Amino acid sequence: MKPQRFSYCRPDTAAQAVALLGAYGDEAKVLAGGQSLMPLLNLRLAGPQVLVDVSSMAELRGIEVDDECVTIGAATTHQEILEGGSLGSPVMALLAKTAGFIGHWPIRTRGTIGGSLAHADPAAEWCTLALALGARIRTSGESGRRLVPADEMFLGPFTSALEDTELLTAVEFPSDVAGYGVREFAMRQGDFATVVVAVAIRSDREGAVAVRVAAGGIDVRAIRIPEGEAVLRDALRERPVRRGAAVDSLARSAGAACSSAVRPLADNHASSAYRRHLVGELVAQAAADAMMMVGDGSV
Amino acid sequence: MNARDSADPPTSVVAADTVAEPVGVVQAERDISLEVNGKSVSGEVEVRTSLADYLRGAGYFGVRVGCEQGVCGACTVLLDGRPVRSCLVLAVQADRRAVRTVEGLASDASQSDLQLAFSQERALQCGFCTPGFLMLSVALLRDHPSATDDDVLEAVSSDICRCTGYHGIVRAICRVRDERAAVDEGSSARGGEQRA
Numbered sequence: 001m002k003p004q005r006f007s008y009c010r011p012d013t014a015a016q017a018v019a020l021l022g023a024y025g026d027e028a029k030v031l032a033g034g035q036s037l038m039p040l041l042n043l044r045l046a047g048p049q050v051l052v053d054v055s056s057m058a059e060l061r062g063i064e065v066d067d068e069c070v071t072i073g074a075a076t077t078h079q080e081i082l083e084g085g086s087l088g089s090p091v092m093a094l095l096a097k098t099a100g101f102i103g104h105w106p107i108r109t110r111g112t113i114g115g116s117l118a119h120a121d122p123a124a125e126w127c128t129l130a131l132a133l134g135a136r137i138r139t140s141g142e143s144g145r146r147l148v149p150a151d152e153m154f155l156g157p158f159t160s161a162l163e164d165t166e167l168l169t170a171v172e173f174p175s176d177v178a179g180y181g182v183r184e185f186a187m188r189q190g191d192f193a194t195v196v197v198a199v200a201i202r203s204d205r206e207g208a209v210a211v212r213v214a215a216g217g218i219d220v221r222a223i224r225i226p227e228g229e230a231v232l233r234d235a236l237r238e239r240p241v242r243r244g245a246a247v248d249s250l251a252r253s254a255g256a257a258c259s260s261a262v263r264p265l266a267d268n269h270a271s272s273a274y275r276r277h278l279v280g281e282l283v284a285q286a287a288a289d290a291m292m293m294v295g296d297g298s299v
Numbered sequence: 300m301n302a303r304d305s306a307d308p309p310t311s312v313v314a315a316d317t318v319a320e321p322v323g324v325v326q327a328e329r330d331i332s333l334e335v336n337g338k339s340v341s342g343e344v345e346v347r348t349s350l351a352d353y354l355r356g357a358g359y360f361g362v363r364v365g366c367e368q369g370v371c372g373a374c375t376v377l378l379d380g381r382p383v384r385s386c387l388v389l390a391v392q393a394d395r396r397a398v399r400t401v402e403g404l405a406s407d408a409s410q411s412d413l414q415l416a417f418s419q420e421r422a423l424q425c426g427f428c429t430p431g432f433l434m435l436s437v438a439l440l441r442d443h444p445s446a447t448d449d450d451v452l453e454a455v456s457s458d459i460c461r462c463t464g465y466h467g468i469v470r471a472i473c474r475v476r477d478e479r480a481a482v483d484e485g486s487s488a489r490g491g492e493q494r495a
């Protein structure tokens with residue numbers, strides 16, 4: 001099918017895009033990489049009057065790595081992030097690995113991280129990782145700029161905290177993690193995740209430990225699993241560095257806690273019970289990856 | 300037909316208080332000019348036209364329109380050298396960019412090595428998906444000349460072929476990879492002799 005008629009504009013700056021969004025309100029839709037929006041238009045599931053194309057806007061593109069965080073422009077493609085793994089930052093390596101789970105090459109060359117976060121697909125890798133790393137989402141709107149914590153960003157299926165007249169401009173991933181892991185199960189490479197999980201461990205010099213566990217593909221949005229976080233946090237506070245069999249047993253406990261805590265949705269691809277099993281396995285694997293990194297001191 | 304279809308979408312220039320200049324021209328039609336296989340193609344398009352439909356309208360019928368939702372890969376072309384689903388790119392987004400389609404592969408009526416290998420390895424039956432596979436393969440072997448068999452298999456899983464079972468396609472791409480490697484080896488060996 002072909003999209004219904006719409007008008008199109010390609011502003012040069014974020015300020016111009018925001019002004020256009022303000023002028024057209026919910027009749028306008030932001031077009032980034034188009035890998036989700038274009039199918040919706042072609043299938044006539046969406047019918048905006050105006051498309052505001054930000055895909056080639058210079059100020060929304062690029063990756064910045066500093067001591068505090070990795071900041072990625074909203075219109076940066078998954079493929080650019082995948083190829084940015086060589087920038088030397090450990091968090092960047094995690095982002096590159098995550099990008100590799102997304103779609104196929106011709107999809108990754110167009111699809112953008114900002115588009116994915118704004119689209120808020122419940123099975124999206126970026127939404128899951130943003131929750132696990134405690135990312136902050138930069139937005140620009142008529143009433144100014146906001147920095148939205150990932151915890152407040154994803155509200156429901158394809159529903160985010162972005163206002164109709166707001167533009168997502170960038171996402172900041174804090175670099176102060178000591179260990180992390182991301183694991184995904186999909187039937188075939190490039191498919192949407194049946195389940196995707198991410199685990200991040202932070203610790204400071206005083207021995208305080210913070211743990212985040214997030215999962216996508218199991219609920220109406222990407223979610224955190226506090227029960228699994230508590231198991232890891234409480235154990236790691238007693239003994240922050242674990243090696244060998246101690247890693248495996250704690251990882252298994254965390255996986256089991258997550259598996260019994262979640263009530264995954266079922267669809268044509270997997271039953272609720274199967275997804276629950278996957279959550280347990282994948283959290284155990286990702287938690288083990290994260291603890292081994294802490295043990296190696298590789299971050 | 301959807302009722303909203305008949306209503307004319309807005310066409311205007313919006314000025315906002317926050318910026319000094321008009322913030323962008325909102326158009327339902329737009330003049331574009333792109334380079335297709337080295338030749339300039341230009342004209343006015345309705346902005347909702349996909350790059351795939353635009354290319355077919357310009358006579359590049361090797362661009363196949365299958366699913367129109369980015370799943371099948373039959374419409375894969377190279378946009379500034381990178382493989383894209385041309386059904387998910389608007390023609391206006393390809394303005395002032397370079398596109399390469401399957402029509403650009405053969406030179407002087409002789410097939411490219413990939414096209415020849417596809418025919419010799421029986422990598423096609425009906426041929427509908429073939430241009431998409433070829434363009435994907437062109438980019439794959441350019442960026443990853445020593446891709447493993449598994450890399451090739453993973454890359455072609457991006458496109459759908461319902462005839463061949465993929466074995467012929469993978470054989471054809473791996474054959475070209477090996478042939479090109481052998482030629483490179485031969486030429487560097489000869490280069491070595493010349494230097495010596």
